[in-house]
Amino acid sequence: MTLLDGKKTSETIQDEIAAEVAEIKAKGGKVPHLAAILVGNDGGSVTYVNNKVLACERIGFGSSLVSYEDDVTEEVLLNKIQELNENAEVDGFIVQLPLPKHIDANKVLEAIDPKKDVDGFHPTNVGRMVAGLPAYLPATPAGILQLLKRYEIETKGKHCVVIGRSNIVGTPMSILMSKCTYPGESTVTICHRNTVDLAHHTRQADILIVAVGRPGLVTADMVKEGAVVIDVGTTRVPDATRKSGFRLRGDVDFDNVADKCSYITPVPGGVGPLTIAMLMANTLRASKREVYG
Numbered sequence: 001m002t003l004l005d006g007k008k009t010s011e012t013i014q015d016e017i018a019a020e021v022a023e024i025k026a027k028g029g030k031v032p033h034l035a036a037i038l039v040g041n042d043g044g045s046v047t048y049v050n051n052k053v054l055a056c057e058r059i060g061f062g063s064s065l066v067s068y069e070d071d072v073t074e075e076v077l078l079n080k081i082q083e084l085n086e087n088a089e090v091d092g093f094i095v096q097l098p099l100p101k102h103i104d105a106n107k108v109l110e111a112i113d114p115k116k117d118v119d120g121f122h123p124t125n126v127g128r129m130v131a132g133l134p135a136y137l138p139a140t141p142a143g144i145l146q147l148l149k150r151y152e153i154e155t156k157g158k159h160c161v162v163i164g165r166s167n168i169v170g171t172p173m174s175i176l177m178s179k180c181t182y183p184g185e186s187t188v189t190i191c192h193r194n195t196v197d198l199a200h201h202t203r204q205a206d207i208l209i210v211a212v213g214r215p216g217l218v219t220a221d222m223v224k225e226g227a228v229v230i231d232v233g234t235t236r237v238p239d240a241t242r243k244s245g246f247r248l249r250g251d252v253d254f255d256n257v258a259d260k261c262s263y264i265t266p267v268p269g270g271v272g273p274l275t276i277a278m279l280m281a282n283t284l285r286a287s288k289r290e291v292y293g
């Protein structure tokens with residue numbers, strides 16, 4: 001069994017980006033700038049946004065963080081998005097999800113200029129991804145593709161089972177794995193809350209990607225011998241022995257599943273860190289106008 005080291009891969013990718021930024025700076029080019037909008041103080045969201053800002057600092061990007069209380073109005077958010085759309089200094093920006101219930105997340109995401117949509121959540125980028133046109137790919141699926149590629153995992157003709165159909169991970173992942181480019185060329189099955197006999201499907205997976213946020217959902221009896229298992233879940237569960245009061249648990253029962261796998265991602269240190277690296281990669285592409293010219 002080989003552990004897919006997302007932390008190390010993320011650092012490698014960020015080092016590659018940092019080297020390119022240093023070159024851009026040496027040539028007097030524009031320094032890439034990422035802005036992030038955070039609403040409320042959900043522990044996970046605050047951590048992720050802070051990590052995004054820290055990553056910018058580490059690799060030499062400019063960054064700005066716009067924070068709002070969780071009772072901010074949709075109108076205020078939409079006005080800020082308009083401002084960021086028009087701000088030439090900002091190459092790309094994101095709105096951290098989830099948003100509070102009183103805000104229409106789809107309306108907010110649709111207000112972002114697709115050219116600056118470095119999360120790849122705008123319908124224009126989703127559509128372009130589906131059509132195989134240049135697009136910003138959502139960071140988590142893009143990170144999983146990088147893991148498969150950098151560990152040279154064969155995907156052609158394999159059966160890839162994706163559990164979860166979120167717009168952030170499951171749906172784009174399933175599309176990307178079926179594309180006729182590497183990593184891809186897989187036969188894809190999508191499972192979700194209404195799937196009958198989940199284990200019947202997962203046992204047929206050569207590549208199993210789990211993104212539902214249900215700790216320990218995938219147990220050893222559900223996994224085929226030699227499978228590649230990618231665990232996207234990072235649920236905070238109470239743990240009194242930790243200073244933070246919680247620990248992270250993946251969707252896969254790692255301790256029992258790992259022995260059966262050819263490759264598996266740990267939680268933490270698997271897919272999560274790649275999400276940050278690929279957001280940085282998208283921001284660099286935005287500053288170079290690589291997607292839309």
Ligand SMILES: Nc1nc2c(c(=O)[nH]1)N[C@@H](CN(C=O)c1ccc(C(=O)N[C@@H](CCC(=O)O)C(=O)O)cc1)CN2
Binds near residue numbers: 047094248
């Ligand atoms: N606007 C967005 N919102 C959300 C996204 C996104 O890509 N764009 N994805 C997730 C959250 N997320 C980034 O935003 C994210 C999740 C997990 C990690 C990560 O590094 N996890 C670490 C553990 C970190 C910790 O201590 O909590 C790991 O798995 O090792 C980074 C980013 C939902 N919202």
Ligand SMILES: [Mg+2]
Binds near residue numbers: 165166170192211212
């Ligand atoms: Mg889902």
